[in-house]
Amino acid sequence: xxxxxxxxxxDIAKYTNFSKTTISRYFNDPDSLTLENQEIISKxxxxxxxxxxxxxxxxxNGKTEFIGIVIxxxxxxxxxxxLNQILLTYEQFGYKFLVFIGNEHAETERQYIQExxxxxxxxxxxxxxxxxxxxxxxLHIPIVTIEREDKYVxxxxxxxxxxxxxxxxxxxxxxxxxxxxxxxPTAPDIPAYGRIQGFxxxxxxxxxxxxxxxxxxxxxxxxxKESLSEVLDKIEKDYPxxxxxxxxxxxxxxNVFLNLLIQRYGKLPEDxxxxxxxxxxxxxEAAIPxxxxxxxxEKIALEAVSLLxxxxxxxxxxxxxxxxxxxxxxxxxxxxxxxxxxx
Amino acid sequence: xxxxxxxxxxDIAKYTNFSKTTISRYFNDPDSLTLENQEIISKxxxxxxxxxxxxxxxxxNGKTEFIGIVIxxxxxxxxxxxLNQILLTYEQFGYKFLVFIGNEHAETERQYIQExxxxxxxxxxxxxxxxxxxxxxxLHIPIVTIEREDKYVxxxxxxxxxxxxxxxxxxxxxxxxxxxxxxxPTAPDIPAYGRIQGFxxxxxxxxxxxxxxxxxxxxxxxxxKESLSEVLDKIEKDYPxxxxxxxxxxxxxxNVFLNLLIQRYGKLPEDxxxxxxxxxxxxxEAAIPxxxxxxxxEKIALEAVSLLxxxxxxxxxxxxxxxxxxxxxxxxxxxxxxxxxxx
Numbered sequence: 001x002x003x004x005x006x007x008x009x010x011d012i013a014k015y016t017n018f019s020k021t022t023i024s025r026y027f028n029d030p031d032s033l034t035l036e037n038q039e040i041i042s043k044x045x046x047x048x049x050x051x052x053x054x055x056x057x058x059x060x061n062g063k064t065e066f067i068g069i070v071i072x073x074x075x076x077x078x079x080x081x082x083l084n085q086i087l088l089t090y091e092q093f094g095y096k097f098l099v100f101i102g103n104e105h106a107e108t109e110r111q112y113i114q115e116x117x118x119x120x121x122x123x124x125x126x127x128x129x130x131x132x133x134x135x136x137x138x139l140h141i142p143i144v145t146i147e148r149e150d151k152y153v154x155x156x157x158x159x160x161x162x163x164x165x166x167x168x169x170x171x172x173x174x175x176x177x178x179x180x181x182x183x184x185p186t187a188p189d190i191p192a193y194g195r196i197q198g199f200x201x202x203x204x205x206x207x208x209x210x211x212x213x214x215x216x217x218x219x220x221x222x223x224x225k226e227s228l229s230e231v232l233d234k235i236e237k238d239y240p241x242x243x244x245x246x247x248x249x250x251x252x253x254x255n256v257f258l259n260l261l262i263q264r265y266g267k268l269p270e271d272x273x274x275x276x277x278x279x280x281x282x283x284x285e286a287a288i289p290x291x292x293x294x295x296x297x298e299k300i301a302l303e304a305v306s307l308l309x310x311x312x313x314x315x316x317x318x319x320x321x322x323x324x325x326x327x328x329x330x331x332x333x334x335x336x337x338x339x340x341x342x343x
Numbered sequence: 344x345x346x347x348x349x350x351x352x353x354d355i356a357k358y359t360n361f362s363k364t365t366i367s368r369y370f371n372d373p374d375s376l377t378l379e380n381q382e383i384i385s386k387x388x389x390x391x392x393x394x395x396x397x398x399x400x401x402x403x404n405g406k407t408e409f410i411g412i413v414i415x416x417x418x419x420x421x422x423x424x425x426l427n428q429i430l431l432t433y434e435q436f437g438y439k440f441l442v443f444i445g446n447e448h449a450e451t452e453r454q455y456i457q458e459x460x461x462x463x464x465x466x467x468x469x470x471x472x473x474x475x476x477x478x479x480x481x482l483h484i485p486i487v488t489i490e491r492e493d494k495y496v497x498x499x500x501x502x503x504x505x506x507x508x509x510x511x512x513x514x515x516x517x518x519x520x521x522x523x524x525x526x527x528p529t530a531p532d533i534p535a536y537g538r539i540q541g542f543x544x545x546x547x548x549x550x551x552x553x554x555x556x557x558x559x560x561x562x563x564x565x566x567x568k569e570s571l572s573e574v575l576d577k578i579e580k581d582y583p584x585x586x587x588x589x590x591x592x593x594x595x596x597x598n599v600f601l602n603l604l605i606q607r608y609g610k611l612p613e614d615x616x617x618x619x620x621x622x623x624x625x626x627x628e629a630a631i632p633x634x635x636x637x638x639x640x641e642k643i644a645l646e647a648v649s650l651l652x653x654x655x656x657x658x659x660x661x662x663x664x665x666x667x668x669x670x671x672x673x674x675x676x677x678x679x680x681x682x683x684x685x686x
Contacts, residue, residue, distance in 0.1 A: 066441075073427060075624070080423035084416060087444045091451055096458065098409075099442045101430045108434055115439065221627045252628075259630045266609035281418070284564045285595075287602045287630035 016044045063316070067308065068116040069099045070109060072128045076252075077280040078295070079127060082146065085301030086125065093309055095122075102128030113139070122315075123308045126153075129190075137326075142311030144304045149189050152326060154311070156304040157191040159330045163293040164198020166335040167247045167275040170291065172206055174273050174341060176245030179203055179210040182231055182257070183249040184217050192249075195277065199247055217253055224256045232260050243271050251276035251283040254290050258340065262287055274340035289338035300331050359387045406659070410651065411459040412442045413452060415471045419595075420623040421638070422470060425489065428644030429468065436652055438465075445471030456482070465658075466651045469496075472533075480669075485654030487647045492532050495669060497654070499647045500534040502673045506636040507541020507590070509678040510618040513634065514588030515549055517616050517684060521582045522546055522553040525574055525600070526592040527560050535592075538620065542590055560596055567599045575603050586614050594619035594626040597633050601683065605630055617683035632681040643674050 013020045018041065025032050026041045033041075074080040087097055098121065100112045109130050116124070123142035129149070136143050137152035145155040164181075171179055181199045186192055196212065203210035213234070217227045235244060248254040254276030261268055268274070268288050276283055279294030307327060314320050352366045359366070361384065368375050369384045376384075417423040430440055441464065443455045452473050459467070466485035472492070479486050480495035488498040507524075514522055524542045529535055539555065546553035556577070560570045578587060591597040597619030604611055611617070611631050619626055622637030650670060657663050 074417070074423045074430075075427065077420075077423075080417045080420075080426075083423075083442075084418065084444060087417075087442055090443065090455065091448075096441050096443075096455075096462075098439050099426075099430055100433065100439075101427060105434075112433065112439075119439075221624070255628060259628075262605070262630050281564070282625070282628060285598060285602075285625060287605050 011048060012041065012044055015048060016040055064120050064122060065095050066116075066119065066121040067095045067097050067305075068113065068121045068124045069097050070102045070113070070124070070126050070128045070130075071099065072102050072104070074101065077282070078250075078278055078297070081280070081297050082127065082301055085298045086305060089302060089305045093305060095305070095309070102130050104128075104130060106130045117141070122312045125304055125308060142308055142315065144308045144311075146300060146304055147191050149187075150191075150326070150328060151189070154307055154323070154327045156300050156307060156329045156331065158295045158300065159332045160191050160194030161198040162194075163277060163295075163333040164195040164247070165202055166198075166333065167195075167277070167293050168199045168202040168208075168245075170275055170335060170337065170341055171245030171247060171273055172202065172208060174245065175243070176273055177209065177242035178239045179208050179245045179247070180235065181210070181212045181247045181249075182228075182253065183212065183214060185214045195249065217249075221256070224253060225260070228253065228257050229260055232257065241271075243273070245273045245275075247275045247277075249277060251278045251280045251290060251292055254292070254340075255282045255286045258286055258288060258290060268340060268343075270343070272340075279336055283336075283338070288340055291338045291341040292336050293333045294336045295333050296331050303329050303331060354391060355384065355387055358391060359383055407463050407465055408438050409459075409462065409464040410438045410440050410648075411456065411464045411467045412440050413445045413456070413467070413469050413471045413473075414442065415445050415447070417444065420625070421593075421621055421640070424623070424640050425470065425644055428641045429648060432645060432648045436648060438648070438652070445473050447471075447473060449473045460484070465655045468647055468651060485651055485658065487651045487654075489643060489647055490534050492530075493534075493669070493671060494532070497650055497666070497669045497671065499643050499650060499672045499674065501638045501643065502675045503534050503537030504541040505537075506620060506638075506676040507538040508545055509541075509676065510538075510590045510620070510636050511542045511545040511551075511588075513618055513678060513680065513684055514590060514616055515545065515551060517588065518586070519588030519616055520552065520585035522551045522588045522590070523578065524553070524555045524590045524592075525571075525596065526555065526557060528557045538592065560592075564599070567596060568603070571596065571600050572603055575600065584614075586616070588616045588618075590618045590620075592620060594621045594623045594633060594635050597635070597683075598625045598629045601629055601631060601633060611683060611686075613686075615683075622679055626679075626681070631683055634681045634684040635679050637677045637679045639674050639676065646672050646674060 009020050009023045012023045022033065023041065026038065030038055069083065069086065071079050071083055074083065083099065090096065098116060102109045109128060113124070117139065126136060126143060126145045127148065133145065133150050133152040143153045145153055147157050168179065181196065183196060186196060213231055215227050215231055217224050248257055254274055258268065258274060261272060274290060276290050276292040279292045283290040283292045307329060352363050355366045356363045365376065366384065369381065373381055412426065412429065414422050414426055417426065426442065433439065441459060445452045452471060460482065469479060469486060469488045470491060476488065476493050476495040486496045488496055490500050511522065524539065526539060529539060556574055558570050558574055560567050591600055597617055601611065601617060604615060617633060619633050619635040622635045626633040626635045650672060654666070
């Protein structure tokens, strides 16, 4: 591994017969040169195989083009696909992403964010739940959160309430006798709580017999299987001869529930109707494709980066106008009908 | 969003009564100061709420602590989990990761890598297939690849050959009549080819009746389903009353194949034995848990970062000794027996 010698402003000046000041202006204020001269220098750079030293430029103008991302994990398909879509915006906006797995270690997360600030990142996208939005706002840099508590910072979220409404209306259209929503205990200040509210409002509005089963479903497949097996036992005992419309908090959980039914009956029994949430790959890859509320991950990612870029651009103006209130955008989900409801 | 005024070397010098030169030495060559003086300055920094400007330090000593990662996508669980594990090494090594989705756009990938070089990243981890290893080696920075063509650069790969051997031996232990390996056409210079070679060697050694079905399985679930449905038709036609031992190239494909059988028969028929590869979540989340060859993703990630850190540390020595030959590490997979073989 040999070190290549960097081409200096001096080298470029000699090569093009411009002054060093002109070369410097090319990098820091290109529009002060004529287009012809810009072209001469840009060609010379290619010929000299010039490696632009961005670090030096950052010191000069303070723009790193770095965005930090803090994400809880990448096991969950929702997060890995969201990260996928955010990273793909590089082609559109040119920002580079420093990615950190939050994983519920608050102190490591704080330390990482402090490091990122020292590197002069321009903005942050936060998906982890660890740090309250008040504390994030106090960092005084552009921030957008996705699907977490967001009172004091800008955010982009799915319209979870509308998703709950869509799922419940789909089950209602099949004239089920009992409507059941299965979820982990959920705090009212996180966006996902809207799913529960949507379910409840439709059940009350349409006067449907309903029950919410709150159950800590765990993180491993084995724990989910055990918890949901108990839930299934309870449902079979309480509503033996009724047509059951079941809305489950995520496709991952809906798939576990479906597998329990297939293992018991070799199929999805006639009296079960099932809707999940997310439209994650498991909803199509399940033994029977699962109806679900699809989140527009691509759109959410693009809105989040756009909202961040707006804030970052504002700060580059000579007299930036800070936001008076955080902006909260919501993206409408779309219902996807598959074989667990359309039989 | 108010801008905080940065504390300067001047401020620290005044506060501690040291010279500016001493303060500068604290940042660039701390061991040239006594421990006592280091402590005085470090306390002063806390008291002054000093925000370390890493960008300035990078210019001084050339160490960015940045590693670039190029990954084909995050849809595939193998990649998202590998990225997850690599990012988690932050706590151990302190390196920050700039992540890019390669996604087969060679030119964007080259442009991104050039940008990273301009930012003076210290090393690269490459999982995308886009750029030949010869071209990567010519970048003259520390590089480690994972599961791709790696002739001219360091790499960490699963022992794919051993995985093929393990899967085939497991099927052989159930005394199947016909042994079938299903895979996409695979070039012999990529590590995954070892799976095919392992299957073939065991079949020949044990004199087992066998067939390899090469089929382009596609990228979407729908395409996989159509391709594998044709494969299943062919198997049912060619080997109607025989006990079939089937080794499929990945758990994703094994799950699609399993679902086709469940949709036809309501269960996994007695005469089918099935083994996948990867131990990805779908192998446990399938309607019937799938036997598989488990890749040690956590170990591969750690080995890859360690191998990269060794190279990066070498380059920081006054007289770095370049590697004479690229180092290729392999990690042994482990066989996981589940219900598709243990009935």
